[in-house]
Amino acid sequence: MSILKTPVERVGELFAEWHGAKADFIIPLPASGSYRQYFRLGTGGHTWIGAWNADVKENRAFVYFSRLLKNKGLNVPDIYYVSDDELCWLEQDLGDVTLLSEYQQLMDKGDLNAVETVYRKTLEDLVLFQVKGREGMDLLQCYPRARFDNRSMLWDLNYFKYYFLKFARIPFDEQDLENDFQIFADYLMQADTGYFLYRDFQSRNIMLTPEGHYYIDYQSARLGAAQYDPSSLLFEAKTHLPDDLRRKLLDHYVEVFTRETRSVRSDFLKFYYPYALIRQLQAMGAYGFRGLHEQKPLFLESIPHALNHIRLILPALPEHLRIPALKSALQALTENENLRAIGKGSDKLTVRVYSFSYRSGIPFDETLHGGGFVFDCRGLPNPGRLETFKSLTGKDQEVVEYLGQFREVNDFIAHARSMVSMHINSYLQRGLTEMMVCFGCTGGRHRSVYCAEKLASELEKSWPQIGVRCIHTSLQ
Incomplete structure (x- = not known):
């Protein structure tokens, strides 16, 4: 196959090579925040998903984790066929219903009980991923890092600094902020970082099918602290869960996690809000780049919700975590009326x-x-x-x-x-x-x-x- 062919041509040829016949149709699926391209292929009343991505190392990680997690009985898509150059592959079609779309429908109906039920199941599955996923995990297959370690954390913190703080024109002392970044990362590394860390555990990556919840987009998985992924889901800007429901769901997750791992609730909670903060800062870096810089509406609309999450997280941080420059910058963000109004839109078409x-x-x-x-x-x-x-x-x-x-x-x-x-x-x-x-x-x-x-x-x-x-x- 020629490298000059388009992604849809590559995926179509790969399907014909695997299936023995051409697909009756190939439909591009909506683009997301990544550079991967997805297609739905169909023939004979059946459908499959074809994917293309120029980043071979990321593709290898996705295929590796798909097979690892599937062998452990976890609900991830089957990988049917991978091209020789590892640029494209075929996987199971899990439909179009995500936890995000289900949440939006249930909230429109005002059915908080149903929202709680579907989220409780999601968090129970997360514990299985965190515990089972680490067993026999080949760290050499992780990309771009084997662990969510000090360096990974500093990458995220600087992503936030350069793509949000600077774009938002929030004043800060560069050296003081860098010092706080190091203190913050060192504190986070005191937690148990031996769990499977999904890295992008959010509602759009959770598919709801008649056979149950399925999970996708774990190609950035690595070892890390258990607190990161539940905070990613519960403090997600796209859903902005009601505060009372978020607390109930956290209690349920901690109960399941501590029972499964025989750990202590207070030990887990000691690091929960600090990890919730670094996850928010990483997300805000994306909102800054895609929203403030590229002016993409979906990312802009997430900014006020992320700022509200920061306001909730800051008072819950441990008193002995002394990061005054970072806290000062975050306080300035939460009080910035222009940022709080971003994404709210107007009555104008x-x-x-x-x-x-x-x-x-x-x-x-x-x-x-x-x-x-x-x-x-x-x-x-x-x-x-x-x-x-x-x-x-x-x-x-x-x-x-x-x-x-x-x-x-x-x-x-x-x-x-x-x-x-x-x-x-x-x-x-x-x-x-x-x-x-x-x-x-x-x-x-x-x-x-x-x-x-x-x-x-x-x-x-x-x-x-x-x-x-x-x-x-x-x-x-």
Whole structure:
């Protein structure tokens, strides 16, 4: 197989090689926060998931842990076939229902009892992962670190410093903060770090199937403290569990964990909130990079919830953990009115107009509303086939003039504008605040970019009362 082939082509060929026949369909799945690409393949009434990722070491870790955990009777997807170059693989299709989507539905119904039940089961399973997962674990297979150790912690803390504190323009003394980072990491390393640490144990990585809970995205697993993963789930910004329910679930987890490991509750709780804090700081680094820097709505909306979690965690830290510079910076964050208002949105309608490459898949709707318009530009004249325009994009004047001369291009944009305009009027009447419009072409650099720019410009002129954002996914 040629390395020049697209991920969807690679996955399709791998499936045919394994199954003995081509798939009837291959559908790109929504992108997430990583650079991995997923596809659903189907034939004969059955479906599978195909995955592609350029990071071979990360792929090896995922496949290794999938087989290790499966052999221990834990619910993780079956791995059916891996390409020779380890860039793509086929795995079990676990459907589309996640703990996150189930939580949102149950909360809409006000059914807190059902929420508690599904979370209790999740935390009980976590204890099994933490205890069984470490047995026979080959640390050489872990990536990028074998343990959540001092160096790993400092990576996370500096990620927070550079991508959140600095982006948020919070003043701090660099040396004092670095000193506190070291003190904090040294304190965390006093905990028992001999458990299987999932690393990304959150609701979107937990699949709910008729056969039970299944777990995915553990490729960053390593040895570490047991406190990290339950705090990751219970202090998750996307769910922002009610405080009383979070405390009840923590009590249930600690009861199960101490019984299974014959450990002492007070020993566990001594390190719980410090680990909850470092997990929050790592997450806030991601919110800063993807939200404050890249302006992605889903990450921006998580910031106020993360700040609220920080406010809850700070008073629960042990008094003898002396990190004044870090606490001062965090206090300034929680009191920052601009940050607390981020992601709350307004009553104004915002239309997000995307360009994308079909090779990479339709952009994920980060507002979790399920998507919007998708217009296929591949039937339009393609400037990318002409040597003159290959290095340019749909934003360059030469390409703009080239595409603008074709009647079919102008008609295409006019039809798209007509449909979108009808919905804008409806959305304004209904008080809705988010709309998504996508234009796709083969490479995502010429036709889709041109159409997205044209539509965005026309919408801004026609509806000055709405917000319009134009996002070019293949140009980022």
